[in-house]
Amino acid sequence: MARSGSAVQKEEKKTVVIAIANHKGGVGKTTTCINLADNLAQMGKLVCVVDMDPQANASQHIGMSHPAEINYTTAELLTNPELPLTYFVHDETRIDGVALIYGSMALDNADDALRMEPRPNEVLRDRLQPLLGKADYIIIDCPPSLRLLTSNALAAATHLLIPVESGSPYGLYGLADLTKRVQQITRINPTLINLGALLIRHDDRQLVCQNIEQKAMGLFGKLVPVKIGTTTKINQSSTVQTSLRMFDSTNKVAKQYKELAKYIDNETAA
Ligand SMILES: Nc1ncnc2c1ncn2[C@@H]1O[C@H](COP(=O)(O)OP(=O)(O)OP(=O)(O)O)[C@@H](O)[C@H]1O
Ligand SMILES: [Mg+2]
Known part of the structure; x- marks a missing residue:
């Protein structure tokens, strides 16, 4: 596959590390991770996806191999x-310009092992250090939990993005726990910037979505102005292991993810 460059070989630059987190399951974390990564890479950025989920969905989506291998x-x-970081970064994935550190089921046990560390929340931050200044973006796909894997992602991140399921009346249920965890983590990562809640499966015409939008603003203090609608092509694109843009660049949601990448690149440029 033709690639724009290796995430581990380029010269020093500012690296934006985005944790995509929400302990609710199935809200669009992995979908956002992949499609944001793809669109940032299209903008010429060197991107590395770090899969922190034992389900390893991001790895199954864009990896050239199955995570079990x-x-x-x-x-x-x-x-x-x-072990040096170079062992872990796979420059070749199904998305041009996007490198991958695979996740695996073994992460479930890693969570327990982290507990024994002197600074259990800060292991990932230390391990990703060699990639800082090399990649433009590191995008961390978090698991649907608030345990140590997510805390490590929050501690390693420069920015936090919170996908919220807009089309569900329960989309914000329990999310005060996430804001509490973020506050705790700012003690060890005081410069963490909240990019805000990203509304997923949003439809401005629906009352449920309008409600969630209003409440998400109250809860997270910030909303991403780009909203992501619903399309069956997301499922289809992951089935054939491509991004939504590669599957159908004319799709409305594909265009929204492109807008999201532009917005985030702008927001994180300072
Ligand atoms: N905008 C969307 N429109 C339609 N379907 C979507 C959209 N975003 C995500 N999906 C679908 O919803 C399901 C859950 O999405 P995804 O895997 O990205 O969520 P997640 O938050 O990463 O889940 P988990 O918490 O299990 O890791 C997937 O089948 C995905 O294809
Ligand atoms: Mg996921």
Whole structure:
């Protein structure tokens, strides 16, 4: 696959590290991670996706191999500090310009191992250090939990993006816990910037979406102005392991993810 460059070989630059987090399951974290990464890469950015979810959906989506076949995944990254980061970064993925550190089921055990560390929340931050100044963007796909894997992502991040399911009346249920965790993490990562809530499956005409939009603003203090609608093509694109843009660049949601990438690149430029 023709690539724009290696995420681990380019010269020093400012690296934006975005944690995509929400402990609610199935809200669009992985979809946002992949499609944001793809569109940033289209803008010429060097992007590395870090899969922190034991379900390894992002890895299954864009990896050239099945995560079960990969020896060095985020699980080993977190538990074997002696292994160099270069072992873990796969420059070749199904999306041009996007590198990947695979996730795997073993992450479930890594969560337990992290508990034994002197600074259990800060292991990922230390391990990703060599990538800082090399990649333009590191995008961390978090699991649907608020345990140590997510805390590590929040501690390693410069920015936080919170996908929220707009089309569900329960889209914000329990999310005060996420804001509480973010506040706790700012003690060890005081410069973490909240990009805000990103409304997913949003439809301005629906009352439920209008309601969630209003409440999300209250809860998270900030909304991403780009909103993501609903399309069945998201499922279809992940089935064939491509981004939505590669599957159908004319799709309305594909265009919204392109807008999102532009917005985020602008927001994080300072
Ligand atoms: N905008 C959308 N329109 C239609 N379907 C979507 C949209 N975004 C995500 N989906 C679908 O919803 C499901 C859940 O999305 P996704 O896997 O991105 O959520 P997640 O938050 O990463 O889930 P988990 O918490 O399990 O990791 C997937 O089948 C995905 O294809
Ligand atoms: Mg996911």
